[in-house]
Amino acid sequence: MSQVLAIENLSLSIAGARVVDGVSLSVAAGEVMAIVGESGCGKSLTAAAVMRLLPPAVRQEAGSIRLAGVDIARLRESEVRGLRGRRMSMIFQEPQAALDPLSTVGTHIAQSLRQPLHRVRAEVLRMLDEVGISDPARRIDQHPFELSGGMCQRVMIASALIGRPELLLADEPTTALDVTIQAQILDLLRKLARERGTAIVLITHDMGVVADIADRVAVMYAGRIAETGPVDALFAAPRHPYTALLLASIPRLTDVPKSVLAVIPGRVPGAAEFGPGCRFAGRCPLTEPRCEAEPPPLAPIGDGRATACWRWEQMV
Amino acid sequence: MNVLSLRDLRVHFPGAGNPVRAVDGVSFDIVAGETLGLVGESGCGKSTLANAVVGLVAPTGGSVLVRGEEIVGADRTQLRAMRAHVQMVFQDPVTSLNPRMRVGDAVGEPLLVRGIARGQDLRRRVGELLEEVGLRPEHAMRFPHQFSGGQRQRVVIARALALRPELLVCDEPVSALDVSVRAQILNLLVALQARLGMASLFVSHDLAVVRHVCDRVAVMYLGQLAELAPSHALYSTPRHPYTQALLSAVPEPDPVAQRSRARVMLTGEIPSPANPPPGCRFHTRCPIAQAICRSDIPVWREVGESQVACHFA
Ligand SMILES: Nc1ncnc2c1ncn2[C@@H]1O[C@H](COP(=O)(O)OP(=O)(O)O)[C@@H](O)[C@H]1O
Ligand SMILES: Nc1ncnc2c1ncn2[C@@H]1O[C@H](COP(=O)(O)OP(=O)(O)O)[C@@H](O)[C@H]1O
Ligand code: SF4
Ligand SMILES: [Mg+2]
Numbered sequence: 008m009s010q011v012l013a014i015e016n017l018s019l020s021i022a023g024a025r026v027v028d029g030v031s032l033s034v035a036a037g038e039v040m041a042i043v044g045e046s047g048c049g050k051s052l053t054a055a056a057v058m059r060l061l062p063p064a065v066r067q068e069a070g071s072i073r074l075a076g077v078d079i080a081r082l083r084e085s086e087v088r089g090l091r092g093r094r095m096s097m098i099f100q101e102p103q104a105a106l107d108p109l110s111t112v113g114t115h116i117a118q119s120l121r122q123p124l125h126r127v128r129a130e131v132l133r134m135l136d137e138v139g140i141s142d143p144a145r146r147i148d149q150h151p152f153e154l155s156g157g158m159c160q161r162v163m164i165a166s167a168l169i170g171r172p173e174l175l176l177a178d179e180p181t182t183a184l185d186v187t188i189q190a191q192i193l194d195l196l197r198k199l200a201r202e203r204g205t206a207i208v209l210i211t212h213d214m215g216v217v218a219d220i221a222d223r224v225a226v227m228y229a230g231r232i233a234e235t236g237p238v239d240a241l242f243a244a245p246r247h248p249y250t251a252l253l254l255a256s257i258p259r260l261t262d263v264p265k266s267v268l269a270v271i272p273g274r275v276p277g278a279a280e281f282g283p284g285c286r287f288a289g290r291c292p293l294t295e296p297r298c299e300a301e302p303p304p305l306a307p308i309g310d311g312r313a314t315a316c317w318r319w320e321q322m323v
Numbered sequence: 324m325n326v327l328s329l330r331d332l333r334v335h336f337p338g339a340g341n342p343v344r345a346v347d348g349v350s351f352d353i354v355a356g357e358t359l360g361l362v363g364e365s366g367c368g369k370s371t372l373a374n375a376v377v378g379l380v381a382p383t384g385g386s387v388l389v390r391g392e393e394i395v396g397a398d399r400t401q402l403r404a405m406r407a408h409v410q411m412v413f414q415d416p417v418t419s420l421n422p423r424m425r426v427g428d429a430v431g432e433p434l435l436v437r438g439i440a441r442g443q444d445l446r447r448r449v450g451e452l453l454e455e456v457g458l459r460p461e462h463a464m465r466f467p468h469q470f471s472g473g474q475r476q477r478v479v480i481a482r483a484l485a486l487r488p489e490l491l492v493c494d495e496p497v498s499a500l501d502v503s504v505r506a507q508i509l510n511l512l513v514a515l516q517a518r519l520g521m522a523s524l525f526v527s528h529d530l531a532v533v534r535h536v537c538d539r540v541a542v543m544y545l546g547q548l549a550e551l552a553p554s555h556a557l558y559s560t561p562r563h564p565y566t567q568a569l570l571s572a573v574p575e576p577d578p579v580a581q582r583s584r585a586r587v588m589l590t591g592e593i594p595s596p597a598n599p600p601p602g603c604r605f606h607t608r609c610p611i612a613q614a615i616c617r618s619d620i621p622v623w624r625e626v627g628e629s630q631v632a633c634h635f636a
């Protein structure tokens with residue numbers, strides 16, 4: 008499979024601290040790659056680096072980001088602008104905030120094509136229909152405040168996809184939505200990957216969302232990938248202590264009620280507290296002296312899986 | 324004994340046109356020691372109901388009995404007496420704490436204000452409360468910003484426990500927390516319920532969380548209850564099509580199980596609580612609606628272990 012996006016060894020720093028450290032991941036056409044992790048672990052910055060929309064405080068220290076083979080970091084700003092919306096698009100958690108309150112749905116979507124609405128009206132209507140907006144002929148002239156959160160997210164997806172990009176980055180696209188609406192949006196994204204072959208990077212903190220939609224997943228912790236692999240294998244038998252604890256700490260519909268959930272003691276270290284070794288060492292049940300001293304590399308362990316843990320074989 | 328009884332509780336807000344019927348005729352009881360979950364999509368009226376129970380919003384009608392005493396229409400003195408028995412924990416531990424107040428003072432405030440403890444005795448009680456929620460007595464000297472989100476929620480819980488309430492109302496208490504911290508707080512809440520034997524009204528949009536901590540669960544839709552059942556019955560045999568749809572939309576963190584699950588997809592948008600549909604309020608989105616659903620309001624009746632408002636449950 009040819010990779011639409013290939014990130015290699017990406018490192019981003021803020022005031023000298025590596026908030027994203029050596030991240031590598033790829034996604035192929037038609038594939039859904041999830042990035043999952045707790046808040047502050049570097050998911051959004053990784054996506055922003057791909058779009059070349061990093062906040063000014065953030066520096067790319069190392070690594071390459073290739074979109075169909077071309078390193079985005081080396082392109083001129085004008086060239087990157089040409090890619091956004093056409094080759095790669097991004098959608099966010101708060102669709103209402105991302106939409107201009109004063110423009111209509113149609114004008115907003117037409118902007119991604121850099122065309123006035125009257126010239127592309129038919130195309131916009133088709134797109135609204137494709138993302139499951141009922142009565143597109145009426146909706147196209149409405150404003151964001153007239154739409155529900157779920158509909159705004161569909162509008163954002165329509166405007167992200169109308170330029171037929173190969174890559175869609177979706178940063179917590181359903182976090183602000185009810186589960187009933189989330190299920191519809193995830194179905195829509197799944198359909199886009201299957202039918203259009205769009206490569207999707209889906210960022211979430213919800214393991215349920217990962218299980219529902221992803222083909223592969225990268226679990227991030229404190230700026231690094233802890234573990235990555237195909238979802239079925241990773242959920243069935245995690246090979247990083249963080250993944251295992253995270254999965255065990257989620258309340259499930261199948262739990263014994265009021266049972267004690269697994270907890271990860273302590274909290275995620277801030278960038279100022281990163282030590283030289285494994286960033287999970289302070290909270291890990293398997294930690295040994297080497298973990299504090301040397302960072303474990305993200306090493307392949309077969310079947311398309313990789314883990315960054317010195318002691319993963321203890322988990323087999 | 325019923326710690327809380329709601330009868331036909333209504334909270335309407337004046338709107339541009341019709342009033343917003345945020346809570347529109349809800350009745351249920353919570354007995355001593357019991358945890359009742361309240362679930363439903365955003366905007367269905369959960370927070371408004373919780374706020375009415377603790378006296379933060381004035382009901383438009385109906386009755387709220389706390390330990391048998393009516394608080395609808397109660398005067399300030401009566402409300403103040405009631406508040407000693409009913410405490411609330413909100414979603415956001417950041418805005419629930421005064422940033423300029425040491426957490427020890429925040430936790431001890433209810434005891435001091437009511438003249439229950441002061442001086443050395445107050446400091447000791449505060450230390451015990453902090454330990455009860457998994458913090459240390461010396462944390463009393465710190466300010467909220469010196470704590471993580473999970474620790475702040477512990478402080479909020481400690482303060483809510485100060486007066487040993489008989490009812491703890493929690494509105495989305497873990498929704499703002501990360502997964503690993505959420506588990507710590509849920510374990511704490513379950514342990515406290517068992518140890519202190521207090522009753523809880525636990526409001527959440529997260530059905531897995533509710534199932535984890537609640538004895539019974541009420542499902543709310545557009546200001547009314549769709550179903551009320553013991554937790555085990557609600558999750559194993561949901562009777563109302565809305566409950567079925569909600570449950571089937573919760574993605575399970577198990578990819579193999581998730582792929583093989585039957586889905587009840589809801590179409591359409593949630594109607595406005597200012598203009599609820601006639602008949603069954605759910606009929607505009609219901610996958611099994613018939614003509615009668617569009618005209619007749621379903622009666623609240625028992626089906627198996629559930630109470631449910633559906634013509635076809
Ligand atoms: N604009 C910014 N300025 C300074 N620090 C930032 C900025 N954006 C993110 N960070 C920091 O970078 C780290 C990673 O952030 P982010 O990628 O947003 O995490 P996530 O999306 O996983 O929650 C966090 O510690 C965050 O505080
Ligand atoms: N103070 C208020 N004034 C007017 N409308 C309100 C007010 N508070 C809540 N509402 C409306 O009441 C309905 C129920 O809201 P809420 O109780 O917050 O729902 P939930 O907590 O289930 O999300 C919503 O339509 C909301 O917009
Ligand atoms: S490398 Fe060590 S500290 Fe890090 S996860 Fe593995 S065992 Fe735990
Ligand atoms: Mg983010």
Ligand SMILES: [Mg+2]
Nearest residue numbers: 369370371495
């Ligand atoms: Mg609410």
